[in-house]
Amino acid sequence: MSAQKRVHLNTAGAAVPLPAAVEAFTQFTLLEAELGPYEAEERYAGQLGEDVYAAVGRLLGAPAGTIALFASATDAWCRTVCNLRLSRGSRIWVTPYEYAGNLIALRLLADRLGCRIEVVPTLPDGDLDLDWMRRELDERVALVSVVHIPSGCGIVLPVAEIGAILTGSDAVYVVDACQSVGHLPLDVAQIGCDILTGAGRKFLRGPRGSGFAYVARSLWDRIELPFYDLHVADVDASGAFRLECATAARFETAERSGAAVLGLLAAAEHAHERAHAADSEVFDALTGAVRRAPGVQLLAPGSTHSGIVSFVHADVPAERIRAFLANEGVHVWVGTGSHTPLYHAARGVDRFVRASVHYYNDLGDIDRFGRALATALADH
Incomplete structure (x- = not known):
């Protein structure tokens, strides 16, 4: 060669x-080695505790308080979607382009709650049959999962049109935006979704080990986590606790890579400023x-x-x-x-x-x- x-x-x-993401990641890691990890985190408290949520929120057209950070998009998806409270016997819709990792999680969820997974049919050319969705939508449809752009082929699914179809229904609408965030413009209000998840490492050009979720405020009480971590709750001597977090950070776990978060911040700011x-x-x-x-x-x-x-x-x-x-x-x-x-x-x-x-x-x-x-x- x-x-x-x-x-x-x-x-x-x-x-x-992205060079700026590499620089942010590297400089924070070096500072951890110099000062200690907690001390470095304290030095960057504003960026880690506020700026990154605002930057990801701007990228998605979402309030900063509706953003939660995770170690991966899979972690973001499972931490939110897998803990949804759904009625027994509900219908769960997926498309033929659903990612296998999501399907595994949905199968476990469906088996646990006695729900039925249904695949939205396609037209002869491979586009989704939106008329079928309009005809079949009823009060039993509790969850609709759509991958915006599947990783195995470049079809762009009409997430905003699907959101319009679901408007007024009780269905939770989840968009996997792993291959579209940093690639196509996104606006959760325009899409009409309740949850949107993404990764830092793909078209955002952020570091591996970074992911996020937008979670609509109206959905927070319908997500039953197996536990809340100490950064969002106060626990008394009896073991009773109360949540003290007024943002979607309540869905996170406390331990995370500060270097990865700062790299994600740099990548999100860059993506917001340039063409996608x-x-x-x-x-x-x-x-x-x-x-x-x-x-x-x-x-x-x-x-x-x-x-x-x-x-x-x-x-x-x-x-x-x-x-x-x-x-x-x-x-x-x-x-x-x-x-x-x-x-x-x-x-x-x-x-x-x-x-x-x-x-x-x-x-x-x-x-x-x-x-x-x-x-x-x-x-x-």
Whole structure:
């Protein structure tokens, strides 16, 4: 491989960290080593206790008091959604693009409460059947879970339209925004969701080990946590406690990485100030390069796409394609069909190549990807 820069087309897995996030993370870690972790935390009390909630809130169009921080998006999702109080026998809606981790949690929740999981059908092109949702919505629908952009393909689901359909119902509306926060503009009021979760490490370009949730105030009393941590409660000698937290931080646990939180703060501030998604020309070029590759099947259901392009080849394994591209300095990823089981696995897709672009990618990157991919597949 030549001395050219490496082309990172794996933001959907984890982005190249933002320099400001790396700086914030590093400087806090060094300060911990110099002063001690508690003392460093005290030095940054304003940023850790106020600024980060305000910054994430601005990014989502949400009040700072409705933001809770976690070590990952999965932790955020499970800490809130898995502890919802739902009526026995309720209906839970998911889409065919639901993430497997969410499905595991929902299956456990449904089994515990005697609920039924139902999959929203799609139209022939892969778009969700919104008319079905309108017809089938009734008082038994207690929870609707939608992944804004699934990690296995670039379809953008119409979260605001779904929110409008659910307006006035008692259903709790949950949006997994792991692949859209820092990528597409988000406004929880416009979406109409009750919970929205996201990760710092993907399109936000923050550090690994950071995640968050927006939790609507109206929902707080319907989330029954197995415990509240000491930072939000006061306990007397009998073991009785009372909550002393007037924000969504009540859903957090006390121990966390101050370095990761400060990195998330830097990333959220940066994302709020700049344009979000990769240039549409770059994404279109990526899609075109895959379409032109010999023997490739594009995995692109639906009519609206952004950021992520996934594909398979009939004869060349995904792992071999990824390894060849990596040797050429182009980083993509191998997706697993079982991670989106209701879509990929149901269609017999076991492994696939996933390429994802962000604003730091340009047409030159896509040209290198296209040429390397064509070479990888030239003999097949």
